[in-house]
Amino acid sequence: MNYGKYEKTFSLSVPVERAWQAFTDAKDLEAWLTGTVEETDVRPGGRIAWAADDYGQLVWDIVEADPPNKLVYKEGPGILPVETDVTVTFEETDSGTRITVTQAGFGEGEDWGSHLDSVGLGWVQTLAALDLYLRTGVRYDRFFTFQSGLGMMTEDWLAGPVVVSVDDGAFAAKAGIQPGDIILKLGSAPVFGRTDLWLLTREHPVGKEIEVVYARGSEVLTARAALTDPT
Incomplete structure (x- = not known):
């Protein structure tokens, strides 16, 4: 590729x-x-x-x-x-x-x-x-609307978004997320792809505490952390 x-x-x-x-x-x-x-x-x-x-x-x-x-x-x-x-x-x-x-x-x-x-x-x-x-003729921005960020890069698998890298000090790092983890749920909503991750960061501002559920190997882990900057 x-x-x-x-x-x-x-x-x-x-x-x-x-x-x-x-x-x-x-x-x-x-x-x-x-x-x-x-x-x-x-x-x-x-x-x-x-x-x-x-x-x-x-x-x-x-x-x-x-x-x-x-x-x-x-x-x-x-x-x-x-x-x-x-x-x-x-x-x-x-x-x-x-x-x-x-x-x-x-x-x-x-x-x-x-x-x-x-x-x-x-x-x-x-x-x-x-x-x-x-x-x-309608002008309506639906892309540049991010309020916060998760601080991780993901790749969409059939199982869900798998984490490729994590930014130091950002939401993902604070929640203990590591490369290879598969994100299953954010807040009260199930996650099936990157668009679901983007939706949450468009809805919630920096500082909002969110629960995240993710799979690591055969384990399902749950953590909470505050959303960070969208950069």
Whole structure:
């Protein structure tokens, strides 16, 4: 498996010129991403920059722009801890536009493979806002809504989210969670995947004490800890 790259192809029910505009126009970007766009210069050497709520400034440094067919940019650290290379291609279809997003430069190894699972889920949930906006004109942020964090990286297994790494001093560490544990329950709700973990951290603020149930080998363990920052 190539842990260094994420790729997703999807379709939008709008003409290719409108899809291109959604990725390059300040008003449109503010509708489906977070924060306030401060600069849009969609030419090689230019950049798109905005002040993102809770994430500081986010910047796309434009590498290639071939409207309305292809956009290539470097995304600096912010939401992700490293700089990545993003390529977006736009292809006209009978029903609208087929778009392929490729994001590369994450690194290698099993930890990054798990990180890519989160990147993929993040794209899916963010693109839901894009599709909603283009279909209906409704602007509604459902992704950038985290109030707290669990301080662990997980990978979805059929059994549930298995812990890959734990951040020192965060909720997971305080609850005694270790890599290899499978999360079964948070609060009063059963957990079946990473989306369930995200839902809880969107609902509850930092400092809220939550009970967690997890499997370690053949044991089922229960602990309580306070939720920590979403970083």
